[in-house]
Amino acid sequence: LxxxxxxxxxxxxxxxxxxxKNCFQEICLDGSAVQPVLDRQATQLNTIMKALNVPCWAPDPVSTGSKCEVA
Structure with a gap:
């Protein structure tokens, strides 16, 4: 992957x-429900990205002047 x-x-x-890696482990190997895992991990990822003001990356359009948020 x-x-x-x-x-x-x-x-x-x-x-x-x-x-x-946590997403892969929980969903693919542990058989956890997809959406709750993604929601929980997205919250953690957004916290990091907001703190660093990271722009979006491919394949999403490059963000200019705004932070990228994971849905």
Missing amino acids: LALPPVGLGAKEGEVSQIF
Whole structure:
């Protein structure tokens, strides 16, 4: 599974990578319900992205002047 993390995470890159790994673990390996896992992990990802003011990344349109929010 290939996932491209956003650019500009710096020291938080490991935390973001762990969020992607947690989703895979919980959904694919543990059989957890998809939406609750995604909702919980999106909250954590948004917290990091807002703190760092990270723009959206491909394939989403590049955000200019606004923070990217994970739905």
